[in-house]
Amino acid sequence: MRAARLVTLLLLLQARERMTAQELADTLEVSVRTIYRDVESLGIAGVPVYGEPGHEGGYRLLDGYRTRLTGLTATEAEALFLTGLPKAAAQLGLAAQATTAQLKIEAALPADVRDRARRSADRFHLDSSTWYSDADHTPHLSPIADATWNQQCVRIHYLRWAVPREITRIVEPHGLVLKAGVWYLVARNQGRLRTYRISRILEVKVLAESFDRSEGFDLAAHWNDYLIRFDQRRHRDTATLRLSRRGIERLPGLLEPAMVAAAQRTAVGPDAAGWTEVELPIESVETAVPELLKFGADVEVVAPEELRTEITRTLRAMYRIYE
Incomplete structure (x- = not known):
């Protein structure tokens, strides 16, 4: 949100030529102290903004300075329409505002750029929700x-x-x-x-x-x-495993990235039988058991003994059901 506010502040100064800190604070709905920090940040970033003291004073941009933020290239317009998150905007209570803003931007674009932006929106859709799970209930x-x-x-x-x-x-x-x-x-x-x-x-x-x-x-x-x-914090323990060639190939699809990276970093082998020994970070024995059972016969737990025992107990219980 701060980056968006800095851009808005810059465009306000460009459009209105001079504004006091209080006027900027009122417009952006922040404190005057926040405006002071934002102006300082713009200066550090190389934007020629300066303050004039006195009753008629305020912040101004150096004469002749124009930001290129007001001009969108065709590829920038395509990217802009790809960044839309209508579902997220609706959850934030901003669905109508987001739609209006997009329509205003679209109307301001040159015809050829507008056509490319529309094609981008028609051909690419971002769905940020996860598979096979209901969305969180977020009334607040x-x-x-x-x-x-x-x-x-x-x-x-x-x-x-x-x-x-x-x-x-x-x-x-x-x-x-x-x-x-x-x-x-x-x-x-x-x-x-x-x-x-x-x-x-x-x-x-x-x-x-x-x-x-x-x-x-x-x-x-x-x-x-x-x-x-x-x-x-979550991965408090470590497990030593032996994985078959197929088990190594299946790693990225069955475990989360942090565990896959640890396995790749600690891998020793393969041995003559094609098995590789790795070390994985785990939360606990209870959470590791269902994770490792995904590998079926492509994994062997070497340590800790507690995890090996629990895997054995679970497999025996399953065998009794299907015997």
Whole structure:
């Protein structure tokens, strides 16, 4: 959202020539302090924006400076229509606005560029939801999105995995992430950034209290770091396996990328019989059993002994059913 705000700020200055920090703050619905930081960021990025003091002062762009953001090439227009997420916009309560914005942009394009953009939209469709699962129920997404945009504190009643299961927290929403059809809120609580699954939020109350975002916060970078840390926390144990040639070939289709990468990194072999020994990170014995049973006879558990015993117990129980 900050990147979009910086672009809007730049286009506002280009269109209106001069605006005060307060006028920019009112237009963009942020604090004056946020405008000061945004102007500084534009300057660091090389945009010639400067401030004039006094009653008639304000922020201006250097005379003659024009950003190329207002002119779309044909390929840029194609990309623009590919980035549309109508389902996500609807979940955020912005379906009508997104449609109107697209129509306005389409109307402003030259005829040949508009035709290419339409062909792009007709030939490519992005479906971000996962296979064979119902979409998360997210009735509180829209008010949380508004609070995130307006930098307002939110009181949430949240259902988590740990005990106590239900907690109430006042959080400062910094960003929303849509991953594989599931919405997540990144919010600050007691000075720490935490992640909440939107569908597990039971109640929401947007508070009048506002907040300043963490200095230099980058949502995409934070999310990537969070995923890495999440895998590290989740995979607390290690299993040693032997995989047949077919088992090695089936790895990418049966296990998640972090486990596949670990197997490839630790692979020893194949031996004379064609089996390769690998080490895999696992959450626990309980979660590893169904994952490894997918391989059938193409895997042998070497260690830990507890996992080997549980695999054996499960196979014997299955044999008794089909005997």
